[in-house]
Amino acid sequence: MELSGAEIVIQCLKEEGVEYVFGYPGGAVLHIYDALFKQNDIQHILVRHEQGATHAADGYARSCGKPGVALVTSGPGATNAVTGIATAYMDSIPMVVLTGQVPSPFIGSDAFQEVDTVGITRPCVKHNFLIKNVRDIASTFRKAFYLATSGRPGPVVIDIPKDITDPNIKIPFSYPKKIKMRSYNPVAKGHLGQIKRAIDLMLQAERPVIYTGGGVVLDNADKQLVELVRTLGFPITSTLMGLGAYPGTDKQFLGMLGMHGTYEANMAMHETDTLIAIGARFDDRVTGQVAQFCPNATIIHIDIDPSSISKNVRVDVPIVGPVSSVLDDMLLVLKENKQSLKSEALAKWWKQIEVWRSKQCLKYQQGSDIIKPQFAVETLYRVTGGDAFVASDVGQHQMFAAQFYRFNKPRRWINSGGLGTMGFGLPAGMGIQMAYPDASVAVVTGEASIQMCIQELATCKQYHLPLKIMLLNNGYMGMVRQWQEFFYEGRYSHSYVDSLPDFVKLAESYGHVGMKIEQPNDLEAAMQEAFAMRDRLVFMDVVVDPTENVYPMIEAGKGHHEMYMSPGSELV
Amino acid sequence: MRHIISILMENESGALSRVAGLFSARGYNIESLTVAPTEDPTLSRMTLVTRGDEAIVEQITKQLNKLIEVVKLLDLSDGPHIEREIMLIKLKAENGKREEAMRLVEIFRGKVVDVTDSTFVVELTGKSAKLDAFIKAAHEESVVEVVRSGPLGIARGAKGLRL
Numbered sequence: 001m002e003l004s005g006a007e008i009v010i011q012c013l014k015e016e017g018v019e020y021v022f023g024y025p026g027g028a029v030l031h032i033y034d035a036l037f038k039q040n041d042i043q044h045i046l047v048r049h050e051q052g053a054t055h056a057a058d059g060y061a062r063s064c065g066k067p068g069v070a071l072v073t074s075g076p077g078a079t080n081a082v083t084g085i086a087t088a089y090m091d092s093i094p095m096v097v098l099t100g101q102v103p104s105p106f107i108g109s110d111a112f113q114e115v116d117t118v119g120i121t122r123p124c125v126k127h128n129f130l131i132k133n134v135r136d137i138a139s140t141f142r143k144a145f146y147l148a149t150s151g152r153p154g155p156v157v158i159d160i161p162k163d164i165t166d167p168n169i170k171i172p173f174s175y176p177k178k179i180k181m182r183s184y185n186p187v188a189k190g191h192l193g194q195i196k197r198a199i200d201l202m203l204q205a206e207r208p209v210i211y212t213g214g215g216v217v218l219d220n221a222d223k224q225l226v227e228l229v230r231t232l233g234f235p236i237t238s239t240l241m242g243l244g245a246y247p248g249t250d251k252q253f254l255g256m257l258g259m260h261g262t263y264e265a266n267m268a269m270h271e272t273d274t275l276i277a278i279g280a281r282f283d284d285r286v287t288g289q290v291a292q293f294c295p296n297a298t299i300i301h302i303d304i305d306p307s308s309i310s311k312n313v314r315v316d317v318p319i320v321g322p323v324s325s326v327l328d329d330m331l332l333v334l335k336e337n338k339q340s341l342k343s344e345a346l347a348k349w350w351k352q353i354e355v356w357r358s359k360q361c362l363k364y365q366q367g368s369d370i371i372k373p374q375f376a377v378e379t380l381y382r383v384t385g386g387d388a389f390v391a392s393d394v395g396q397h398q399m400f401a402a403q404f405y406r407f408n409k410p411r412r413w414i415n416s417g418g419l420g421t422m423g424f425g426l427p428a429g430m431g432i433q434m435a436y437p438d439a440s441v442a443v444v445t446g447e448a449s450i451q452m453c454i455q456e457l458a459t460c461k462q463y464h465l466p467l468k469i470m471l472l473n474n475g476y477m478g479m480v481r482q483w484q485e486f487f488y489e490g491r492y493s494h495s496y497v498d499s500l501p502d503f504v505k506l507a508e509s510y511g512h513v514g515m516k517i518e519q520p521n522d523l524e525a526a527m528q529e530a531f532a533m534r535d536r537l538v539f540m541d542v543v544v545d546p547t548e549n550v551y552p553m554i555e556a557g558k559g560h561h562e563m564y565m566s567p568g569s570e571l572v
Numbered sequence: 573m574r575h576i577i578s579i580l581m582e583n584e585s586g587a588l589s590r591v592a593g594l595f596s597a598r599g600y601n602i603e604s605l606t607v608a609p610t611e612d613p614t615l616s617r618m619t620l621v622t623r624g625d626e627a628i629v630e631q632i633t634k635q636l637n638k639l640i641e642v643v644k645l646l647d648l649s650d651g652p653h654i655e656r657e658i659m660l661i662k663l664k665a666e667n668g669k670r671e672e673a674m675r676l677v678e679i680f681r682g683k684v685v686d687v688t689d690s691t692f693v694v695e696l697t698g699k700s701a702k703l704d705a706f707i708k709a710a711h712e713e714s715v716v717e718v719v720r721s722g723p724l725g726i727a728r729g730a731k732g733l734r735l
Contacts, residue, residue: 118586119589147640182643183582183640183641183642183643184640306637306638309634314627
């Protein structure tokens with residue numbers, strides 16, 4: 001079979017089982033777009049901005065686990081995609097981004113729409129390639145998909161000069177069956193000796209805490225996690241990225257930890273004697289002040305990436321390996337171990353945790369006149385039966401969603417945790433809806449975030465994506481406003497979002513349904529009406545209390561035991 | 573503490589910039605860096621000198637290992653090793669000072685590799701500290717130009733850093 005470079009690109013995507021390509025055409029990728037036009041196996045989703053393409057591919061990957069694919073042109077196409085690439089990189093999301101490049105002979109000449117894409121993306125990709133010969137396309141694609149999806153996943157960029165896809169140059173095509181890279185061998189199993197050591201420590205623990213992160217979700221290790229946690233009977237907390245891997249409504253679950261984590265989770269972290277970190281990376285939003293982090297704990301850390309271990313916090317028992325396989329081994333070792341748990345101490349520990357829990361740190365007062373954002377999220381939870389995919393933007397609404405939508409399944413909570421990218425939610429929601437056309441997909445957003453990728457409402461119309469957008473409209477960049485209230489004596493420098501559009505009319509002008517909801521009593525019925533419109537995108541502009549803050553809160557640089565609990569309260 | 577790290581990596585364009593980029597992005601120090609292809613032309617060998625406490629150097633080696641093009645890596649400072657640097661130094665050697673300059677070169681077991689009426693170019697090999705000492709002994713005012721390779725390193729013993 002003789003194919004042109006452009007046809008090979010398409011063929012490689014088919015070989016990798018790619019269903020959707022999120023993209024935007026331009027000069028350098030015209031040959032590829034022509035090859036796309038001539039086939040029906042891969043569906044191209046035309047976004048309205050390249051940032052949307054990468055976020056949509058990312059949302060697709062996060063929700064279904066398969067690598068997301070984006071296709072953009074050279075120069076501004078590539079630079080617009082960078083935010084989405086960096087977002088995926090920070091959260092270890094498998095993605096392959098194809099960028100057009102000026103023809104090889106023009107590289108370095110400051111040609112029209114030329115940027116050094118490989119150079120610009122280098123620090124925010126797992127790896128990137130510049131294809132220099134049409135004969136290298138197939139092997140490069142094979143490597144790119146392998147790299148993106150194996151080990152610690154991440155985005156891979158393939159930069160393709162226009163002459164490489166020349167339709168007039170045809171070569172024989174065959175896709176490599178196997179790929180071996182001598183310089184890349186991700187660990188397949190954890191060290192058994194370390195696993196045994198960890199189990200010994202866990203069985204001796206008197207005040208254990210299991211702390212899980214996005215790695216559990218990425219490696220589909222939720223079943224093993226649930227079995228381990230239930231077998232041990234230990235309390236478990238999760239990072240923002242790990243929510244849903246362990247059922248959020250389960251009694252052993254303490255809620256999220258960290259800057260806006262629950263009182264019980266953070267206090268348990270502070271008092272624990274044995275911390276079991278699973279697929280989590282000790283991010284600063286989780287640890288707070290490192291010097292005060294889990295001061296009394298022996299720390300066990302399971303991670304696929306050796307460089308995550310002892311990066312921010314020194315650990316005692318590192319276990320490098322895929323979470324699922326390490327947990328499988330742990331369960332086996334646990335069955336063979338004759339030691340029993342310290343049940344008396346554990347009972348005491350749970351009693352202490354229940355005391356912390358009884359503080360009801362997430363309590364809020366919903367009055368009759370203005371909607372509290374927490375109430376809006378709880379209503380969303382009720383109306384969707386707790387079973388929707390929830391994509392979020394970044395800010396207060398993101399934290400409220402994480403605290404109040406209790407995710408019972410993995411891959412249901414889709415948000416930009418590491419990079420904190422405003423504008424992520426709507427395009428990510430599109431990717432989720434493409435992966436699950438019949439599922440309820442909610443986008444929880446704010447009036448500042450949504451305007452960063454609002455143009456994708458047109459994409460939703462074109463591809464009939466019936467997202468349910470819940471805009472928590474408080475007129476402020478709420479999280480910025482909250483920090484200004486706490487730490488800048490209420491000087492709200494440029495955090496008020498003036499001149500907002502009429503979101504109902506805006507949604508309607510894009511061909512969608514718009515709703516404005518202002519009364520607490522109207523909220524549930526309106527939301528039910530919105531979700532009943534199975535085939536329409538509904539944009540709910542929910543006017544919420546502009547003064548509401550996210551609690552509990554640990555100030556940056558403080559310890560887990562130093563939380564602000566409610567308006568005006570002292571540190572506890 | 574000073575560490576000398578030997579890296580075997582794919583001889584591909586862009587590999588060097590990944591290493592350099594890693595150091596600048598993560599705020600690590602590079603004191604020197606040398607790189608050249610090995611006897612196997614698909615591989616390059618890099619010697620990198622850096623400074624940092626134990627935790628930082630551990631991160632540096634882990635982050636380097638994480639780069640897809642890095643095949644193997646060894647922190648030579650972990651064991652006995654040999655370290656050599658080469659220097660070419662141009663010295664003023666005018667009438668009346670030539671003898672003294674020659675003596676200095678002999679003491680340091682260097683070689684004069686170029687001569688003019690007023691200068692010598694001296695080639696000198698050794699540990700970096702030895703090269704420093706030579707520069708100091710030659711006196712600032714007589715040094716016209718210095719070029720140094722940065723250290724190369726190899727571990728002592730029978731084992732080799734190879735595929």
